[in-house]
Amino acid sequence: MPPDLRGRRSRDPFWVVVGALFNGIQWVRSLRTPVIPYVRPVDRGLTLVVQETRREAADVVGLRLGAPDGGLLPRWQPGCHLDLLLPSGRRRQYSLCGDPADRRSYRIAVRRLPAGGGGSIEVHEDLVEGRTVRVQGPRNAFPFLASESYLFLAGGIGITPILPMVQAAERAGADWRLVYTGRSRETLPFLDELAGLPPGRIVIRTDDEHGVPRSADLLRDAGPGTAVYCCGPAPMIDAVRGAFSAGTLHYERFAPAPIVDGRPFTVELARTGTTIGVAAGQSALEAIKAELPSVAYSCRQGFCGTCRVRVLDGTVDQRAATDQGGDSMLICVSRARGGHLTLDL
Numbered sequence: 001m002p003p004d005l006r007g008r009r010s011r012d013p014f015w016v017v018v019g020a021l022f023n024g025i026q027w028v029r030s031l032r033t034p035v036i037p038y039v040r041p042v043d044r045g046l047t048l049v050v051q052e053t054r055r056e057a058a059d060v061v062g063l064r065l066g067a068p069d070g071g072l073l074p075r076w077q078p079g080c081h082l083d084l085l086l087p088s089g090r091r092r093q094y095s096l097c098g099d100p101a102d103r104r105s106y107r108i109a110v111r112r113l114p115a116g117g118g119g120s121i122e123v124h125e126d127l128v129e130g131r132t133v134r135v136q137g138p139r140n141a142f143p144f145l146a147s148e149s150y151l152f153l154a155g156g157i158g159i160t161p162i163l164p165m166v167q168a169a170e171r172a173g174a175d176w177r178l179v180y181t182g183r184s185r186e187t188l189p190f191l192d193e194l195a196g197l198p199p200g201r202i203v204i205r206t207d208d209e210h211g212v213p214r215s216a217d218l219l220r221d222a223g224p225g226t227a228v229y230c231c232g233p234a235p236m237i238d239a240v241r242g243a244f245s246a247g248t249l250h251y252e253r254f255a256p257a258p259i260v261d262g263r264p265f266t267v268e269l270a271r272t273g274t275t276i277g278v279a280a281g282q283s284a285l286e287a288i289k290a291e292l293p294s295v296a297y298s299c300r301q302g303f304c305g306t307c308r309v310r311v312l313d314g315t316v317d318q319r320a321a322t323d324q325g326g327d328s329m330l331i332c333v334s335r336a337r338g339g340h341l342t343l344d345l
């Protein structure tokens with residue numbers, strides 16, 4: 001049909017009916033589709049002040065952080081951590097280990113690691129009462145899920161995410177047990193707080209009194225259906241993972257996982273032209289850190305993204321769940337596929 005004088009086509013009755021049917025179907029569909037409201041992203045960057053420091057165990061300091069004006073802080077759940085952006089520029093993650101109902105302060109606890117990357121020493125020496133520190137979070141990479149029965153396994157400073165979980169399980173009336181291990185009682189933080197919980201549910205195992213625990217010692221109370229939450233050194237987590245089959249295992253490492261099927265490779269740092277060898281059992285981050293101590297990193301486990309670096313040449317063996325390929329890699333876990341990489345460092 002020819003268009004009218006304004007260029008509009010005449011309306012054929014057949015297409016009018018088809019159009020009305022189509023619009024009707026769309027309208028019915030829209031009634032069934034849930035409306036997802038647009039949520040503006042929240043900037044969780046906060047500047048907090050160190051309200052209090054406290055010695056929690058040998059080489060462990062506890063810090064309470066609050067808003068400079070004493071205002072309310074964002075909510076958190078057991079398992080959450082904060083990213084601390086330290087004055088040196090280092091970024092480190094620490095589990096929240098206080099009371100989620102306390103909206104005026106966050107508590108973290110940090111063990112001093114003289115052979116670490118310097119972050120823990122900076123916390124111990126520089127974050128004194130009254131200092132401010134920039135943080136991001138809280139974020140939850142270790143969610144605590146409802147269950148009728150729990151077995152909590154904590155190794156040393158690994159008690160930090162576990163403690164609020166234990167307290168939440170006790171408040172919820174769940175059936176729970178905690179096995180808390182470490183070198184000696186002096187090295188175990190928060191024994192005083194645990195003393196306020198039912199003693200029959202807690203086993204403290206220290207190497208100097210009982211010897212290094214075996215997985216069977218840790219998992220004795222893991223019955224079918226028990227949710228097991230474990231945080232501790234890598235050998236403890238690996239032993240538990242290897243031995244546990246009865247229920248659900250949730251774990252968080254505070255040290256990198258062992259490297260599986262690692263092959264040696266070389267990395268060229270493009271900005272200086274330096275070439276570094278990465279051994280089979282070593283991460284690229286470790287090798288680069290020896291040459292470039294200021295290289296940025298935090299979790300060393302491939303989830304925080306701090307160590308992401310642009311790859312200028314070579315093929316990457318992407319080993320992090322969060323690595324989607326492209327022209328970058330997480331140097332704490334990913335490796336070279338062809339024996340050599342050139343990085344924008």
Ligand code: FES
Pocket residue numbers: 296297298299300301302303304305306307308330331332333
């Ligand atoms: S240091 Fe966190 S992803 Fe590499």
